[in-house]
Amino acid sequence: MVKKIIEVKDVHKYFKRGETFVHALRGVSMTINQGDFVFIIGPSGSGKSTLLHLIGALDLPTEGEILFDGKKLSDFDEDTLSIIRRKKIGFIFQAFNLMQSLTALENVTIPLVPSGIEEEKANEKAIKLMTLLGLKERIYHTPNQLSGGQQQRVAIARALINDPIIVLADEPTGEVDSQTGNEIFDYLRKMNKQFNKTFVIVTHDTEYIKKGDKIFKIHDGKIVR
Amino acid sequence: MWKIAYRNLLSKKTRSLLALIGLMIAVVGVVGLISISDGIKNMVNESLGQLQGVMVLQKDAFSPYMSKVDMKFVKEIESFPEVDVVAPRVFGMASSIDGSAALSGGISSMSSMGEIIGIDPAIEGVSGKTGFYASKISQGRFLKSSDVYSAVMGKKIADDNKKSVGSIVELNGVRFKVVGIWTTGSTATDNIILVPIDTARKMFSIPDDKASMLTVYTKDAGAVEAVSKKIELRIDEVDAKSGSEYASEVGSVFGSLDLFFWAISSIAILVGGVGILNTMLMSVMERFRDFGILKAIGWSNSNIMSLIISESIILGTVGGVIGLIAGYSLVEIAKPILGFPMQVTPTLAVTAVLLAASLGLIGGLYPARKASRLNPIEAIRYG
Numbered sequence: 001m002v003k004k005i006i007e008v009k010d011v012h013k014y015f016k017r018g019e020t021f022v023h024a025l026r027g028v029s030m031t032i033n034q035g036d037f038v039f040i041i042g043p044s045g046s047g048k049s050t051l052l053h054l055i056g057a058l059d060l061p062t063e064g065e066i067l068f069d070g071k072k073l074s075d076f077d078e079d080t081l082s083i084i085r086r087k088k089i090g091f092i093f094q095a096f097n098l099m100q101s102l103t104a105l106e107n108v109t110i111p112l113v114p115s116g117i118e119e120e121k122a123n124e125k126a127i128k129l130m131t132l133l134g135l136k137e138r139i140y141h142t143p144n145q146l147s148g149g150q151q152q153r154v155a156i157a158r159a160l161i162n163d164p165i166i167v168l169a170d171e172p173t174g175e176v177d178s179q180t181g182n183e184i185f186d187y188l189r190k191m192n193k194q195f196n197k198t199f200v201i202v203t204h205d206t207e208y209i210k211k212g213d214k215i216f217k218i219h220d221g222k223i224v225r
Numbered sequence: 226m227w228k229i230a231y232r233n234l235l236s237k238k239t240r241s242l243l244a245l246i247g248l249m250i251a252v253v254g255v256v257g258l259i260s261i262s263d264g265i266k267n268m269v270n271e272s273l274g275q276l277q278g279v280m281v282l283q284k285d286a287f288s289p290y291m292s293k294v295d296m297k298f299v300k301e302i303e304s305f306p307e308v309d310v311v312a313p314r315v316f317g318m319a320s321s322i323d324g325s326a327a328l329s330g331g332i333s334s335m336s337s338m339g340e341i342i343g344i345d346p347a348i349e350g351v352s353g354k355t356g357f358y359a360s361k362i363s364q365g366r367f368l369k370s371s372d373v374y375s376a377v378m379g380k381k382i383a384d385d386n387k388k389s390v391g392s393i394v395e396l397n398g399v400r401f402k403v404v405g406i407w408t409t410g411s412t413a414t415d416n417i418i419l420v421p422i423d424t425a426r427k428m429f430s431i432p433d434d435k436a437s438m439l440t441v442y443t444k445d446a447g448a449v450e451a452v453s454k455k456i457e458l459r460i461d462e463v464d465a466k467s468g469s470e471y472a473s474e475v476g477s478v479f480g481s482l483d484l485f486f487w488a489i490s491s492i493a494i495l496v497g498g499v500g501i502l503n504t505m506l507m508s509v510m511e512r513f514r515d516f517g518i519l520k521a522i523g524w525s526n527s528n529i530m531s532l533i534i535s536e537s538i539i540l541g542t543v544g545g546v547i548g549l550i551a552g553y554s555l556v557e558i559a560k561p562i563l564g565f566p567m568q569v570t571p572t573l574a575v576t577a578v579l580l581a582a583s584l585g586l587i588g589g590l591y592p593a594r595k596a597s598r599l600n601p602i603e604a605i606r607y608g
Binding site: 082101 | 226229233235236514515519522523
């Protein structure tokens, strides 16, 4: 039987921007199963990043429910949510968002710091992952010594280091050329297959979506397909 | 956590360095000022430690220099059964040595400003409890009853004026032959010159029936407090104090001196604290995006607070240690030039470093709170 990882049930999200309220999500429902490689596509401003943040426990819906691994996210306090993000979710951002003062290896192991895992064990785990992602020769480089594609692979390794059940990527190819973009998707797909990890990827770039198992198209805060 | 904090600080070298300099100046200020206070305190305590017996001064006289006690009280006090012997002394300043005014050189001459004490060799030259000065002779001999223009100089004042046994020294226009040198190791007492009491009376225009001070030695050292009370009770014209009473009185004066020095230091500390607050605040605002990311990947609010506080404690402690080294070096350089008693005690060293570390902690709290409360989505989006 397929395991449901995420259930989004009639979710609405309002933002206050200045004096006006923005109705960013208008009744979104979706289900994501273990091992899915899912795309959420749509034009900019359609609400796809907002949806990803809600799935990633970075924010809570105004109305509706999100079940994460069968549990309501709205039942948890801030600290518990941060533990869920640490242990069960991996994040990949558009602008790589690595810490410039740290080496590639240190960037990969940084999510392990709050768990107090021994540095040696953490490094061993990170080097294994980085090797799989073709970064073996780059572990002691700082971000500014790496290409865009390499930086994004460091970010992928960082997202996987805690062995999460789901990896969320927000426009992961937004800042690289299309050849590098293809490479990045191939790596994501490889991690998805090899570790049976669930991936949810937000993109506005339709070039890559044929690589996905499921596609949700979002428009004006509603799922249209 | 500490490693990441350390790396973050290294990545902004100039900014960290500026914060360190601010803190360093604060710590140097504290070390410099408090070392002066500690040095003076130590010097005075050393001298007070050597005080024995009961000191009898004219009533309400501020110091022996302004006091004239009638010699008739010698007999009266010696009649107390607890009292062994009473030694009259005459106190005066060596305002000129070999014709040059001892005060003209400003603060640097404080070290060579001598104190002249006239003593009775018949009483103080003998060994035993009255022989304190005599027992410290390191070269030559002590004064004898037959001496008139003979002097025994403290080691420091003798060295400062290049005198040794056999030299001639002119004190306030009067020529003396140096017959001995005495050494106690204390800066204050090694600046004393001893001359016969009758000669001192003539130098400082004190009549033969007066002395500046009477030092009363008791048969039993434990009786000094009782004897000092008894003297005050029986003789209205004098104040009597034991060494320990004197020390506690001086101690309270130093308590307020300390408070004064700390008050000045606190301005330096405040400046250092504002510096570290400013540095950390800037550094946190620059890294809003980083903290947003850390929150997104599972760092809790308290993890982020710990990181920033670690950074500012490292800054504070390093600034404290550098400031302590700089302050200590400055004190060591300044000491011989100023001729001033300065001392960096272990307590002062530890206090200075702890103070700087706590400045780091306090200066980091507000920026840390600010960073930990960021909304991760907005921090990532807008940096």
